[in-house]
Amino acid sequence: MNTAIRYDEEHALLRAEARRWLEERFPIGRVRALADGDAGEDPADWKELGSLGWLGLCVPEKYGGAGLGAVHLSVLLEETGRRLLPCPLLSSTLAALALGQSGSEAQRERWLEPLASGESRVVLAAGSDAVWGAERADLLVARRADRFAIVPARGAGARIEPEVVLDRTRRSARVNLDAVKLDSAAFLPASADEVLAKLTPWACVALAAEMAGGADALLTLTAAYTATREQFGKPIGSFQAVKHPLVNVLIGVEGLRSLVYAAATALDAGDADAEALARMAKAKACDVYVFAASRAVQLHGGFGFTLDCDAHLYLKRAQTTRPAFGDAMHQRRWLAEKLLGLAS
Amino acid sequence: MGSSMIARVDEHESLRAEVREWIRANHPGDPGWKLPQSALEVADDRQFQWLRDWQRKLYDAGYVGAEWPSEYGGAGKPRGTQRVIDQELARGRAPFLLNLVALSWAGPVILRFGTEAQKKKFLRPLLRCDEVWCQGFSEPGAGSDLASLRTRAVRSGSEWVIDGHKVWTTLGRYADWCILLARTDESAVKHAGISYFLAPMKVPGVEVQPLVKLTGEGGFNQVIWSAARIPVEALIGREGQGWEIAMATLQFERGAAEGSAGGQFVGGPGEQVASLARLAQSLERDGRPALADPVVRDRLTAFWIEETALRANAARARIPGLVADRPEALPLQSKLASSEHGQALADFACELEGSGAALWIGDPHAPANAEWQRSYLNSFAMTIAGGTSEILRNILGERVLGQPKTR
Numbered sequence: 001m002n003t004a005i006r007y008d009e010e011h012a013l014l015r016a017e018a019r020r021w022l023e024e025r026f027p028i029g030r031v032r033a034l035a036d037g038d039a040g041e042d043p044a045d046w047k048e049l050g051s052l053g054w055l056g057l058c059v060p061e062k063y064g065g066a067g068l069g070a071v072h073l074s075v076l077l078e079e080t081g082r083r084l085l086p087c088p089l090l091s092s093t094l095a096a097l098a099l100g101q102s103g104s105e106a107q108r109e110r111w112l113e114p115l116a117s118g119e120s121r122v123v124l125a126a127g128s129d130a131v132w133g134a135e136r137a138d139l140l141v142a143r144r145a146d147r148f149a150i151v152p153a154r155g156a157g158a159r160i161e162p163e164v165v166l167d168r169t170r171r172s173a174r175v176n177l178d179a180v181k182l183d184s185a186a187f188l189p190a191s192a193d194e195v196l197a198k199l200t201p202w203a204c205v206a207l208a209a210e211m212a213g214g215a216d217a218l219l220t221l222t223a224a225y226t227a228t229r230e231q232f233g234k235p236i237g238s239f240q241a242v243k244h245p246l247v248n249v250l251i252g253v254e255g256l257r258s259l260v261y262a263a264a265t266a267l268d269a270g271d272a273d274a275e276a277l278a279r280m281a282k283a284k285a286c287d288v289y290v291f292a293a294s295r296a297v298q299l300h301g302g303f304g305f306t307l308d309c310d311a312h313l314y315l316k317r318a319q320t321t322r323p324a325f326g327d328a329m330h331q332r333r334w335l336a337e338k339l340l341g342l343a344s
Numbered sequence: 345m346g347s348s349m350i351a352r353v354d355e356h357e358s359l360r361a362e363v364r365e366w367i368r369a370n371h372p373g374d375p376g377w378k379l380p381q382s383a384l385e386v387a388d389d390r391q392f393q394w395l396r397d398w399q400r401k402l403y404d405a406g407y408v409g410a411e412w413p414s415e416y417g418g419a420g421k422p423r424g425t426q427r428v429i430d431q432e433l434a435r436g437r438a439p440f441l442l443n444l445v446a447l448s449w450a451g452p453v454i455l456r457f458g459t460e461a462q463k464k465k466f467l468r469p470l471l472r473c474d475e476v477w478c479q480g481f482s483e484p485g486a487g488s489d490l491a492s493l494r495t496r497a498v499r500s501g502s503e504w505v506i507d508g509h510k511v512w513t514t515l516g517r518y519a520d521w522c523i524l525l526a527r528t529d530e531s532a533v534k535h536a537g538i539s540y541f542l543a544p545m546k547v548p549g550v551e552v553q554p555l556v557k558l559t560g561e562g563g564f565n566q567v568i569w570s571a572a573r574i575p576v577e578a579l580i581g582r583e584g585q586g587w588e589i590a591m592a593t594l595q596f597e598r599g600a601a602e603g604s605a606g607g608q609f610v611g612g613p614g615e616q617v618a619s620l621a622r623l624a625q626s627l628e629r630d631g632r633p634a635l636a637d638p639v640v641r642d643r644l645t646a647f648w649i650e651e652t653a654l655r656a657n658a659a660r661a662r663i664p665g666l667v668a669d670r671p672e673a674l675p676l677q678s679k680l681a682s683s684e685h686g687q688a689l690a691d692f693a694c695e696l697e698g699s700g701a702a703l704w705i706g707d708p709h710a711p712a713n714a715e716w717q718r719s720y721l722n723s724f725a726m727t728i729a730g731g732t733s734e735i736l737r738n739i740l741g742e743r744v745l746g747q748p749k750t751r
Contacts, residue, residue, distance in 0.1 A: 001652055001655075003652060003655045003656040003658075003659050004659055005656065005659045005660050005663055005666065007663045007665050007666050008665075009665075011665065012665040015665075216669075219745070223745040223746060223747065224746075226747060227745075227746050227747050227748060234748070235747075235748045237741070237745075237746075237747035237748055238747065238748040238749060238750055238751075239750070240734070240737070240738065240750055242747075243737065243738065243741035243742075243745075243747050243750060244734075244737045244741070246741060246745055246747065247677075247737040247740045247741050247745065248737075250670075250673060250677070250740060250744065250745060251677050251680070251681050254657060254670075254673050254674060254677060254681075255650070255653035255654065255656070255657060255681070256653070257660065257666070258653055258656035258657045258659065258660040259649075259652065259653050259656050261656070261660060261666060262652075262656040262659060262660075277652070280648075280649045280652055280653070283646075283649055284649055284653060329642065332641075332642050332645040332646060332649070333638075333641075333642070333645075335645045335648065335649070336641040336642065336644070336645045339621075339645065339648055340621055340624075340635060340641055340644060340645070341635075
């Protein structure tokens with residue numbers, strides 16, 4: 001498996017810009033305030049994401065996007081993952097990718113430009129529940145039986161019911177579009193299976209990148225706490241019972257970041273191994289993020305059990321992102337068939 | 345767009361092809377008797393001579409010390425060359441290089457800290473395996489707490505007189521030279537009184553005694569230094585600079601610093617997990633091939649992911665923009681992560697073998713001739729030597745994660 005990684009100055013520039021902007025715009029206090037609110041987000045943020053060009057990061061230039069690839073996307077999502085970005089950027093990106101990869105020329109011309117500018121909110125609905133960002137969407141790229149269709153979210157027949165969610169920084173809804181009347185132009189030309197076959201490796205890398213950012217932020221948060229919190233007259237980070245699990249998190253995070261960028265590089269290069277690497281990254285992301293979050297809560301001790309400690313925000317994000325496009329067990333089963341052959 | 349790793353990898357294509365062709369033509373094949381699994385188990389003269397000849401052959405082809413300066417016996421090739429050569433040697437399942445200590449840590453240390461005379465004297469013979477090196481760091485009372493070492497070096501005229509007891513001396517029996525740590529100033533505080541020597545082994549007062557490893561194999565020794573006299577020029581660096589040079593040595597030993605003259609390919613990328621899969625195919629479990637058992641498949645795939653992550657780590661470590669947040673993390677965790685992965689994988693192989701895992705080398709029914717049990721037992725050398733996993737976790741916690749010192 002080719003694990004070469006491509007990363008140049010343009011990627012580093014995007015990271016610096018994204019990190020600076022996100023740090024300024026989303027201090028944890030504001031993320032908490034938005035999570036406590038009814039909407040879960042501020043529409044002004046969405047506008048800003050559009051004007052920064054990040055909604056259309058992977059939209060081809062001829063449709064008004066930046067035309068960038070999986071490594072750029074990984075950089076951006078790693079940084080949004082650090083801040084628990086309370087906007088459905090990921091869901092919108094997946095919709096953009098599905099349209100770009102599998103939409104007809106007419107569909108791409110019609111929908112990608114307003115998506116990239118932020119004028120029209122489009123999210124992906126691969127299933128009927130846990131659809132991220134559906135409540136405030138204008139359009140859904142939604143699965144209807146064995147096809148995907150572009151469905152107006154506010155039109156007649158669309159039932160979009162907000163869910164009561166564990167992770168209040170990422171809102172989702174239960175979606176029923178069965179009663180929406182669609183003409184044939186609304187359907188993507190490819191079958192749903194074909195759409196998902198193209199989308200899944202990208203979704204795995206995107207999710208894994210966001211999860212890597214979250215796990216990395218948790219490590220920094222926890223290490224800062226254990227380096228200063230004192231018990232028995234010493235900072236608890238001086239005890240190996242605390243230090244060593246932190247290092248285990250570090251080893252996991254480092255391996256995860258490497259897999260994310262190897263997979264993203266392979267996607268951009270169109271390598272045959274890209275999907276396997278992408279699924280490896282997603283599998284590892286599930287394990288590493290949940291482990292990092294559980295250690296974060298645990299090592300914050302009594303404070304970690306309270307709502308005031310930030311660790312639980314990430315723990316909830318980790319738990320709820322895990323099933324998207326397949327958890328670690330699901331990915332390993334797919335990988336086993338690919339790498340080891342069929343079981344029978 | 346700037347430079348890309350992909351483009352750089354392509355630049356090496358002709359070198360790769362050349363090395364591949366060379367291995368095809370020159371691979372020594374199976375000697376027909378038991379080869380050691382690594383330089384740690386070289387226990388008899390036949391093994392030693394066969395492996396020494398192999399390293400000479402590789403050196404003469406220009407594949408050992410490829411990046412080292414030509415005035416010291418290297419091939420003077422650009423950076424990145426040795427890595428490509430080592431990767432191809434791994435792919436071609438080439439035997440390992442015997443002079444491990446010399447190539448990967450004593451040599452790089454001499455290049456960095458040695459005088460011109462020391463470089464001229466030592467480097468070419470070690471590259472060609474004309475002279476073999478061992479390491480005199482650990483003592484019975486100084487393992488993880490290396491700085492508490494008690495071996496003494498006392499100046500006497502134009503010589504140093506060495507007294508002490510060193511253990512874990514890989515290749516000690518065959519070594520011509522030793523990178524030796526000894527205390528030269530008893531009054532200085534712990535770390536400050538240590539000096540570093542390039543000491544001859546073939547002098548009176550040096551006694552090498554074999555130690556038997558937990559596999560029952562030799563290759564591993566203790567060395568008693570009793571009033572052994574070595575020349576003043578054996579000192580490398582300044583008197584009292586030994587601890588600094590020892591720490592640099594450990595960075596090379598752990599693969600945390602670049603500079604090896606070759607041979608960093610034991611196991612090979614993707615090699616371990618691929619052979620584990622072949623083992624699972626050959627074994628039965630509950631009446632079907634183990635490879636068809638969904639639980640086995642899940643565990644195997646998890647190892648595959650881990651091994652791929654380790655390889656991706658090596659690729660990412662070379663990209664400054666992707667290690668900027670924690671520049672030391674990847675080099676410092678490299679030995680720790682790969683040794684623990686190798687150990688877990690070998691343990692899983694033994695578990696898969698079921699009751700067959702109870703059989704040892706020599707039993708005709710031992711699965712895979714008990715190589716997995718041998719690998720598993722030997723894997724503890726990797727999680728202990730060059731800094732135990734526990735010490736490395738302390739170092740990572742302190743240097744990378746900013747935790748206060750343990751003590």
